[in-house]
Amino acid sequence: MKISIDNETKLIETMLEAYGVESKEAKIVAEVVVDGDLKGFSTHGLGRFPQYIKSIKAGTIKTDGDYEIEKESASSAMINGNHKFGHYVTVKAMDLAVKKASETGVGIVGIHDSNHYGIAGYYADLASIQDMIGIVISNTEPAMAAFGGKKALLGTNPITISIPSDDIDNYICLDMATSITARGKLLESKRKGEPIPEGMALDKDGNPTTDPAEGLEGSILPFGGFKGYGLAFMFELLAGPLVSAACGEKVEGTATPDVMCTKGDLLIVINPEFFGGSMQFKFYVDQFVREIREENGVIPGDREVQNISTNYENGIEVDEALYEQLTEMAQEKGLDITSYFDE
Template sequence: MKITKDNEISLVKEILKKLGASEEDCELVAEATIDADLKGFTSHGLGRFPQYLKSIEAGTINLEDNITIEKETPAIALINGNSGFGQAVSYKAMKLAIKKAKEIGVGCVGVHNSNHFGVTGFYSDLAIRDGVIGLVIANTEPAIAPLGASKALLGTNPIAIGIPSDTYIALDMATSATARGKLLEARRKGNSIPEGWALDADGNPTTDPDEGLKGSILPFGAHKGYGLAFMIELLTGPLVSAAWGKEVTGTADPTKDCTKGDLYLAIDPSKFVDPETFKEQTEAFCQEVRDTGDTFVPGDLEVKRIAEAEANGMEIDEKLYEQLKEICSDLEIDIDSYLEE
């Protein structure tokens, strides 16, 4: 079964609307969900959507959300998300960072008391669209064990960077060998995971996603990924009045309050250099990279995947279909009307 871009957006919005979400939240969650699937990050798209519905049912997502700005200066702000949809809180946080960057050159906004927000790059993309550089980091429930240890203590702690240019230049990655969502997706589909992704609870390598979720996910690049995850833990925990380490909950378990933190940074290139010159030099470097051979610039793969998904639709596996069918049945929505064979 497949679903088209427009049908996925409509389905997500109809489900959320029937559950009582605001028009704005329906729109933002749908946009973030389809963004993940179009880019090929299916573990954070429609496949992750049932988690949000469980959070609504458990009361860990507040449908009456409205952010509170707890601290603010011309350059920074600290936001309490009041347990709203992570997508809505993050959108508002990034937009505020962009506004500040446009005014004084840089904007930095910290967030706590939010929820899982989908793919990190969706928010750095917002900066690109407004002609500024975007950088987004976040922490998650423990998934990575410190080097030499076997018990998970750090999150997969993603980082995304977007550079405004005439072509799409963007990096979106976890600091672990893979995102936790990839293991959750593999478990749902009944698939094994590649060697080198995870360890079981005893610290032994495993290709069983369930054992990996019980144990720990390896950092990418050994000490390099671990070091980056460690630093992000501090920048999105203590710095923004959020939890860190073993106290971070709610990014994978929807029944628990989400205690993670996020940091959104926007930089206006025009405050440094002529923006057109910046774009020209950026594109020149990208071309130098491409001219070296059969390689790619960060963002190229996503552009290719988006084109393929928009042309051919996106696959819905049987188990995800059953989950969505149950959800839609309870809400008197005809799931099959949204799907194609």
């Protein structure tokens, strides 16, 4: 079955508000979740939404209170998310980073005690649409073994970089995990009862596996061997101890809704106007993109643009297991959501 983008937005907002989430937060969560599905990141779209409801019920996502700025300088800040929705906290943090970059050239904001926030690209885009460079680094609970090891000690630790452009046809954004795939891919395959491709994960004994459950208990492999592992290692520290968040085995709650989330995020915004100049930067960005396209090259972000067009027109596929989860959670609050879906 399918759900249209408009209905997905309404579904998320309605369910969240029924579970006690303020309207201003529910709208942000819906925007980010839908953005993930539109861009083709189904593992971080509606498929991840039941995790958020479980977290609300477990009390690991707080529906009361608010985030707070613990430290602040002209170009930096430290935010305590106070276990609010990661989507809401990270939007507010990026807004602050953009404001600081507009005034000083660079804005850097660290976040701790937040929650899973969906796709990182959404937040980096908040900078690029204002003619600035957005960079987002995060760590997650362990899913990847150290290079040469068997035990998962590092997260899938994503990085996103979004670049501004003057060409309306250019969307330039790299949004990637440092593992071969995001943990959400294994969670999605487990929910659907499908195997994962070979060469993606190891079981707890260090043997290759195509069983997503075994991969979740074992270790997802880094992309590019040692290079991917090396980046994951560095991001573990930049998004962990630097921002007063956990790292390694102490990171919890990004995929387990019954425990408080201890991961961290580092947001960096660079204002080209304070360097070579915004107009000059975008001129050379677009020139370089044209050179790549003339050679039939692909730009980071091209796939997302194509997915947005397709998914907005056709709607989002919803598997039976996800539909049943959503229906059951809605019924707990007396909601009937069947009309949101098409056969």
